[in-house]
Amino acid sequence: MSFKTEAFVLKTRPWREADRLYYLFTPHEGIIKAVLKSAAKPGNKLSGHLLPFSKVRIMIGRGKMDHMAGAAVINDYTNIRTDLKNMSLASSVIELFLNQEGGGYSQLEFKLLEDLLTALDNQDMDQENKMLFVRIFLWKYLSLSGWQPQLDNCQICDKEITFGKYLPGRGIICREHSSNQGVIINRELVDFLKYIIKVDWPDLNNLTISKELNREWLKISQLFYQSVYERPSQALKLFLYG
Numbered sequence: 001m002s003f004k005t006e007a008f009v010l011k012t013r014p015w016r017e018a019d020r021l022y023y024l025f026t027p028h029e030g031i032i033k034a035v036l037k038s039a040a041k042p043g044n045k046l047s048g049h050l051l052p053f054s055k056v057r058i059m060i061g062r063g064k065m066d067h068m069a070g071a072a073v074i075n076d077y078t079n080i081r082t083d084l085k086n087m088s089l090a091s092s093v094i095e096l097f098l099n100q101e102g103g104g105y106s107q108l109e110f111k112l113l114e115d116l117l118t119a120l121d122n123q124d125m126d127q128e129n130k131m132l133f134v135r136i137f138l139w140k141y142l143s144l145s146g147w148q149p150q151l152d153n154c155q156i157c158d159k160e161i162t163f164g165k166y167l168p169g170r171g172i173i174c175r176e177h178s179s180n181q182g183v184i185i186n187r188e189l190v191d192f193l194k195y196i197i198k199v200d201w202p203d204l205n206n207l208t209i210s211k212e213l214n215r216e217w218l219k220i221s222q223l224f225y226q227s228v229y230e231r232p233s234q235a236l237k238l239f240l241y242g
């Protein structure tokens, strides 16, 4: 059996003698691994197409081990590969995807990754804005992965609130709950978080954020990532302090 699918090339490595193994992210199955036979032999037409970060259309042959029967590039995001800063941001995001293993139906994550790579590939966007996009990406991505922060009700007493304290990994709580947990979060930031999680990317192109709000957001973001990821990866260090 074989099937066609779109995919992002996440990673590739040598496999057996002259083959290559590809880690691909697909909308319907999440991550799949597929072997390209004789990739290292001169004259293999497919292997040259399949660079990391590329969006490709591929034909997968199902077997004990999936193999690649055909491939065509849809977008190779050239500008990512030719700029070290873009590349390190893209690699960090890819690392998060690789850590998730499998994943099943992933249409929304697929679209999210595409939007982000498109932004990183955009030469008219400055580095500061790209960093902003990556941070927004993380909130969106984690929200899709079951870590959506609860920002409408207190996570302890369920009262409807619009600000209070932020409890990492969960959401907001009333200020008056006597607990050492949580840090103060103001209404502006709560509204901002709701907005970036909900809104589509095109609307984010004109996003402006005050220095003060940005500082508060960075602080909350660090607590959020730390509560989700036990071991801070290279990726997160970059997003947090880059």
Ligand SMILES: [Zn+2]
Residues within 6 Å of the ligand: 154, 155, 156, 157, 158, 159, 173, 174, 177
């Ligand atoms: Zn409460």
